[in-house]
Amino acid sequence: MCGLAGVLLEPKERSAETWEAIRRAFVQNLLANQERGKEASGVARIQRDGSCHLYKSPLPAEQLVAQRAFQNLLAGLDANTTALLGHTRAPTKGTPAHNGNNHPLWVGHVVGIHNGHVENDDDLFERLRFQRRWDVDSEIIFQILNHLHPDLLGDLYPYAIGHSLRLLEGKFTLMAVDLRQPYRLIVVRQANPLSFHYHAAWGAIFFSSRYLFLRRVFGRDVRTEILRDGTIYLFDSHALSVGPVQRIRIGFERPHLHRPAAFVLPNTPPPIPR
Numbered sequence: 001m002c003g004l005a006g007v008l009l010e011p012k013e014r015s016a017e018t019w020e021a022i023r024r025a026f027v028q029n030l031l032a033n034q035e036r037g038k039e040a041s042g043v044a045r046i047q048r049d050g051s052c053h054l055y056k057s058p059l060p061a062e063q064l065v066a067q068r069a070f071q072n073l074l075a076g077l078d079a080n081t082t083a084l085l086g087h088t089r090a091p092t093k094g095t096p097a098h099n100g101n102n103h104p105l106w107v108g109h110v111v112g113i114h115n116g117h118v119e120n121d122d123d124l125f126e127r128l129r130f131q132r133r134w135d136v137d138s139e140i141i142f143q144i145l146n147h148l149h150p151d152l153l154g155d156l157y158p159y160a161i162g163h164s165l166r167l168l169e170g171k172f173t174l175m176a177v178d179l180r181q182p183y184r185l186i187v188v189r190q191a192n193p194l195s196f197h198y199h200a201a202w203g204a205i206f207f208s209s210r211y212l213f214l215r216r217v218f219g220r221d222v223r224t225e226i227l228r229d230g231t232i233y234l235f236d237s238h239a240l241s242v243g244p245v246q247r248i249r250i251g252f253e254r255p256h257l258h259r260p261a262a263f264v265l266p267n268t269p270p271p272i273p274r
Contacts, residue, residue, distance in 0.1 A: 001036050001037060001090045002036055002037045002088060002103070003033025003035070003087065003209045004033065004086070004113050004174075004207065004209045005029040005030040005033050005086035005088075005213075006085050006113070006208075007026050007205065008082065008204065008240065009082055009084075009203065009237060010203035010238065011079055011183070011237060012079055013079045014079070018202055022077065022204060023074045025206060025218070026084055027065050027074070029086070029214070029217050030088065032208070033086070033088045033209055034060055034062060034088050036115075036210075037089040037090035038090070039060075040057065040058045040059065040088075040099075040102035041056065041059060041060060041061040041086070041102075042054065042055060042056025042057065042064070042086070042102055042104050043074075043085065043086045044104040044106070044111050045074075045076060045077070045081060045083075045084055046082050046083040046084075046111065046177050046182050047081055047182065048081070048082055050182045051179075052177075056099060056102045057099065057102070058102060061086075061088050082182050082183050083182075083185055085104050085111065085175055085176075087102075087113040089102055092117040093117070093121075093137045094134060094136035094137070098135065100134040100136075101135055101136040102136075103138065105139060106142075107133075107142035108143075108146035109178050110145045110146045110176055110177070110178050110179070111142075111179065112141065112142045112176030113174065114138040114174040115172075115173045115194075115209060116171030116191065116192050117137060117171055118138065118140055118141065118168050118170045119137075119169045119170040120167075120169040121137040121139070121140040124140050125140060125143075137170075138174075141165070141168065141176075144165065145161065148161060148178075150178050150181045151181065157234070157246075158246050158248040159248060161186065161188070162232050165188065165190075172191070172192075173188065173190060173193070173209075174186075175187050175207060183236060183237045184234055184235065184237070186234060187207070187227065187235065189230070190230060193210060194208070194209060194226075195207070195214060195224045195225060195226045196214075196224065196225050197214045197222055197225070198240060198243070200241065203240060205240055206218075233246070
């Protein structure tokens with residue numbers, strides 16, 4: 001069990017007071033998620049130009065937020081920031097002592113965080129012939145996403161994600177940004193919880209593993225939305241008020257549901273029939 005804490009930001013100028021409020025809310029959300037994992041924690045800041053600034057350590061969140069590197073990363077929030085991805089880790093595979101196993105993970109063009117456990121990651125690395133960098137099972141998720149080009153796939157991108165992630169066995173709720181489209185946030189909920197709150201005045205959507213954590217940050221009367229299980233969401237930082245711009249039901253346990261049948265990861269063998 002791990003904790004996910006994220007923010008998707010409309011790229012625009014804000015007052016110094018608003019930036020400080022966003023930083024404070026993100027830190028509070030990350031600290032609330034510490035009860036879901038204390039072995040490691042980390043954060044990634046995504047910019048509109050596709051650059052990423054990442055800091056993680058085998059420390060609980062309460063110690064991470066006191067580090068100068070963490071504070072400097074958050075101080076870099078500006079009108080060109082599109083997302084923050086925060087994670088608190090309770091490891092299922094891969095020692096936190098090897099910092100590469102900790103989240104966020106940066107694989108090629110994709111930066112992401114994951115809560116859950118992929119049971120067939122070793123098999124998939126062999127079948128898909130990906131070069132493994134770390135021990136953590138989560139890596140296979142972001143390796144798969146890295147092999148899907150969002151610009152080339154266009155409106156079919158979420159269907160390609162759904163088709164490819166059906167190879168996974170286990171639980172995987174995740175948030176990720178492909179740096180080729182740094183203004184969009186990929187959110188997948190499968191078996192593990194995730195909620196969000198849209199703060200219109202700040203131009204921001206806050207995500208958290210539990211809606212109760214968002215209530216701790218924003219108060220008991222805050223309106224939160226629980227994301228539907230078995231679903232892929234694409235959020236666009238330029239259209240926060242409409243919520244997800246695309247929503248695709250995957251039905252991981254129901255292969256008869258509608259989906260494109262022609263997506264196979266490039267240069268990889270087709271899935272083994274089951």
